[in-house]
């Protein structure tokens with residue numbers, strides 16, 4: 001399924017005027033395609049992820065996930081669309097301290113009400129793919145930063161998302177580990193055919209994606225195919 005942002009505008013009050021964070025932004029990401037988004041601090045990257053991930057309703061424009069217009073849904077429908085179709089990798093994975101790596105991933109199926117044997121097997125398979133087969137029963141305190149981020153990637157892929165969004169997923173890692181984690185995320189997203197957007201401020205990382213957008217003051221400045 002594709003992700004489509006059409007004519008997205010987000011603005012916030014700023015004294016007596018309003019400040020535009022995203023300015024009539026259009027973006028289409030095809031299934032299996034990976035798009036990197038770069039831009040200076042404050043250029044609107046996180047806002048873009050929040051809108052695409054249905055966490056923030058734009059002031060204008062439409063977000064379509066697999067052709068479904070999120071804005072046409074009621075709150076519950078939008079929450080369900082996000083839960084079923086979107087996987088988000090955060091800058092810091094915010095794992096639950098009491099849960100093992102396996103349980104962190106299983107929770108996604110639990111919340112969706114379908115934690116059965118197949119889901120449990122899928123959680124183990126995803127953790128194996130991200131290189132944590134021997135760390136299934138480790139809790140966050142026993143994992144390194146890179147390992148925790150890899151749990152976050154497995155968790156984001158657990159619901160077989162059509163859309164994967166990652167907001168600076170490697171910011172807390174050293175460059176080498178960051179590159180490895182990003183490659184893993186891009187590989188897995190391509191493997192499952194998800195339309196993927198990764199925010200990064202590292203141009204080398206951006207070059208690993210199929211396409212690279214540069215945001216400046218809420219407007220796409222450069223759209224290049226890498």
Ligand SMILES: Nc1ncnc2c1ncn2[C@@H]1O[C@H](COP(=O)(O)OP(=O)(O)OP(=O)(O)O)[C@@H](O)[C@H]1O
Nearest residue numbers: 012013021039040041042043044045046047048201
């Ligand atoms: N609800 C809000 N009210 C007021 N200002 C906001 C709000 N949300 C975001 N902003 C501002 O909008 C601008 C864009 O924010 P955003 O987080 O999208 O930028 P960013 O490109 O992700 O920056 P960074 O690289 O620093 O994370 C920032 O200046 C931020 O302070």
